[in-house]
Amino acid sequence: MTFEIVTQELLHGFWQNCEVFALTLLMAIPLGLVVTFGSMSKFKPLSALTKVFVWVIRGTPLMLQLFVVLYVPGLVFGVPMRNRMMAALIAFVINYSCYFSEIYRGGIEGVSKGQYEAGQVLGMTKSQIFFKVVLMQVIKRIVPPMSNEIITLVKDTSLARIIAVGEILMAAERYAGKGVIWPLFYTGVYFLLFNGILTLLFGFIEKKLDYYRG
Amino acid sequence: MAILEVNNIKKSFAKCEVLKGITFSLEKGEVLSIIGSSGSGKTTLLRCLNFLEFAEEGTISVNGNQIFDGKHFEKIKETEIRENRLHFGLVFQSFNLFPQYNVLENVVLAPNLLKRDTAENNQKRALDLLKRVGLSDKIDYYPCQLSGGQQQRVAIARALALDPDILCFDEPTSALDPELTGEVLKVIKGLKSKDSTMIIVTHEMEFAKSVSDKVIFMADGVIEEMGTPEEIFQNPKSQKTRNFLNKSLEQF
Ligand SMILES: Nc1ncnc2c1ncn2[C@@H]1O[C@H](COP(=O)(O)OP(=O)(O)O)[C@@H](O)[C@H]1O
Ligand SMILES: [Mg+2]
Numbered sequence: 001m002t003f004e005i006v007t008q009e010l011l012h013g014f015w016q017n018c019e020v021f022a023l024t025l026l027m028a029i030p031l032g033l034v035v036t037f038g039s040m041s042k043f044k045p046l047s048a049l050t051k052v053f054v055w056v057i058r059g060t061p062l063m064l065q066l067f068v069v070l071y072v073p074g075l076v077f078g079v080p081m082r083n084r085m086m087a088a089l090i091a092f093v094i095n096y097s098c099y100f101s102e103i104y105r106g107g108i109e110g111v112s113k114g115q116y117e118a119g120q121v122l123g124m125t126k127s128q129i130f131f132k133v134v135l136m137q138v139i140k141r142i143v144p145p146m147s148n149e150i151i152t153l154v155k156d157t158s159l160a161r162i163i164a165v166g167e168i169l170m171a172a173e174r175y176a177g178k179g180v181i182w183p184l185f186y187t188g189v190y191f192l193l194f195n196g197i198l199t200l201l202f203g204f205i206e207k208k209l210d211y212y213r214g
Numbered sequence: 215m216a217i218l219e220v221n222n223i224k225k226s227f228a229k230c231e232v233l234k235g236i237t238f239s240l241e242k243g244e245v246l247s248i249i250g251s252s253g254s255g256k257t258t259l260l261r262c263l264n265f266l267e268f269a270e271e272g273t274i275s276v277n278g279n280q281i282f283d284g285k286h287f288e289k290i291k292e293t294e295i296r297e298n299r300l301h302f303g304l305v306f307q308s309f310n311l312f313p314q315y316n317v318l319e320n321v322v323l324a325p326n327l328l329k330r331d332t333a334e335n336n337q338k339r340a341l342d343l344l345k346r347v348g349l350s351d352k353i354d355y356y357p358c359q360l361s362g363g364q365q366q367r368v369a370i371a372r373a374l375a376l377d378p379d380i381l382c383f384d385e386p387t388s389a390l391d392p393e394l395t396g397e398v399l400k401v402i403k404g405l406k407s408k409d410s411t412m413i414i415v416t417h418e419m420e421f422a423k424s425v426s427d428k429v430i431f432m433a434d435g436v437i438e439e440m441g442t443p444e445e446i447f448q449n450p451k452s453q454k455t456r457n458f459l460n461k462s463l464e465q466f
Contacts, residue, residue: 118310121264122324122376123300126292132327136314213358214313 006175006183013171014190016085017157020167024092024153031093032100039105057098063162065091070163088160092153099149107142108134140209147202151195158191215278217242217411218380223272224284225258232258233269234435240380240428243408247422247443248415250432251458256415257307259432260382263413264304265295276301276379303378307385309365311357311372317344318353321372330376343371347401363394367401374405381405383414399425419462423447431455 038050057065069091074080081087111134119129161170168187175183216239225233232255240246248256261267263274265282274282281298282290311320321340326333344350347367357365366386373381383402387395399421405412406425416422422429422443429446431439431454439452450456 112310114306114308114310115312117266118306118312119324120266121299121302121304122372123296123328124324125296128327132323133312140314212313212356 006186009171010168010183010187010190013166013168014187016160016165016167017154017190018194019085020088020092020157020160020165021154023089024096024157025150027089027093028096028100031097032104035097035101036104036108039101040108054098054101057095058102062091062095062156063159065095066159066163069094084163084165085160087163088165092156092160096149096153100146103142103145103149104138106145107138110141111137137214140212143202143206143209147198147206150202151198154195154198155191216240216275217244217277219273219275220263221273221275223259223262223269223274225255225262225267225269232435233262236272236435236437238428238430238437238440240411240413242411244427245406245412245414245425246428246430247426248413248430248432249417249419249422249446249458249462250430250438251461254432255435256432257384260304260384260413260415263380263382264302265299266304300376301379303373303376303381305366305369305373305381305383305386307388309357309362309369309389311365311368313357316354316356317349317360317368320357320368321375324372325375328376336375340371340375343374344368346374346404347371348397361394362390363397366390366398370398370401370405380411380413383412383416385415385417387416387418417462419447419459431458433458 035050035054039047039054041047041050066088070081070084070087115133115137116129119133124132158167158169160167161173164170168190169184172184172187175181218240220239221237223233223236224231236255236259238246248259250256258267262269268287269282269284270287271284273280273284281301312323315323318337318340321343322333322336325331325336325339330336331339341350341353344353347370349364349367349371352360352364357368360368366389370386386402387398390398395418399418402412402414403421403425414422414425424443426443429441429443430437431446431450431452433454439446439450439455445451446455447459450459
């Protein structure tokens with residue numbers, strides 16, 4: 001059992017983590033915006049419903065949500081969830097959409113009313129105000145909290161193991177079962193490297209947006 | 215013919231009546247100052263003129279065309295509101311520059327979005343305006359790199375870029391350190407010409423006295439007194455006006 005073989009095996013597992021990570025981001029980033037619009041809607045029943053939903057998702061463990069998505073379709077509706085990866089993705093996307101939506105909401109609400117009004121008195125349309133005036137300011141505001149959340153997501157992907165998605169920790173556990181413990185600790189290196197790259201990337205983006213204040 | 219006629223404008227928030235029937239008119243090239251203690255409804259009046267708020271009653275006419283009637287305000291379409299807004303410009307107390315754009319971009323953004331002219335001509339005009347407000351050397355600065363006085367001068371150029379019929383100022387120097395008010399007031403005074411009509415809400419009495427053709431003193435949502443600067447400042451008829459002027463003199 002050489003170092004190279006373990007590295008290969010773990011990399012194979014980590015690929016699953018990357019898949020969960022990338023697909024979750026890809027779907028949760030836009031879906032979060034939909035949730036935000038729901039919770040900020042002037043139509044009270046919609047905003048109340050959305051807020052309760054967000055509260056439930058943020059108030060319960062992601063691990064529990066993974067179980068719910070895996071088992072509830074089979075137990076309640078008689079259509080068992082056969083694809084474990086799919087179940088993991090659904091749980092992750094819903095969970096992260098809710099977290100992202102709260103970050104977006106904070107970002108949008110943080111832009112002062114005066115910015116909208118300045119756009120209005122200059123005769124801009126609502127969409128011009130959103131895209132040309134507000135959006136950049138929202139992005140600047142949400143980059144730091146989003147980077148925190150995204151780094152948490154990298155680590156959370158290992159939770160997929162709990163419903164037997166063959167991610168990196170599961171791969172390492174197989175060795176542990178045979179009495180070889182070091183591959184388990186070795187997995188930390190993968191996460192550290194991945195998050196190191198992300199941290200650099202977000203630092204770069206923040207710096208890019210640092211040319212103005214406010 | 216009056217460039218602006220405001221007739222019996224009324225506006226309430228919840229149950230509180232803030233404007234109780236405001237009527238005045240303005241000729242082209244005139245400068246109107248509105249004075250009055252805080253809470254008397256000055257900001258609300260300017261916001262009604264710029265359609266940031268909608269009066270429940272009363273009419274607004276520009277150049278003889280009625281552009282607003284409180285009776286029908288719920289039926290007005292978004293595009294119509296936007297077109298009507300362009301008769302007016304508004305300079306805010308808190309500037310409200312767009313922080314992510316530099317000085318020049320702040321000024322050309324709206325003219326470009328509204329396709330006022332070619333991008334080239336819009337830029338040329340913006341540069342002219344920035345020269346007029348004395349900021350030619352700051353065109354690539356960001357708002358956060360400017361003093362409050364400079365930011366307000368950019369805001370003035372930005373409002374002028376759309377060439378409004380009537381330019382409104384809501385206490386343009388109230389958010390500024392005292393040593394910076396002078397530069398902004400000088401710029402506003404420099405705009406006075408036979409073609410530019412302005413409404414200025416201000417607490418700077420000396421400035422109001424020297425720049426205005428007409429002065430309105432507002433109290434509790436009504437025009438308590440209206441007249442030439444001499445009439446208002448030298449011979450106020452109303453006791454309320456006298457009290458207000460005495461109080462604002464005491465402050466200095
Ligand atoms: N959006 C609003 N909602 C409720 N009350 C408001 C609102 N805007 C202004 N008011 C009230 O209207 C009154 C006049 O305010 P304002 O027009 O800002 O006066 P001024 O500019 O003369 O100080 C104040 O009593 C203020 O509290
Ligand atoms: Mg005010």
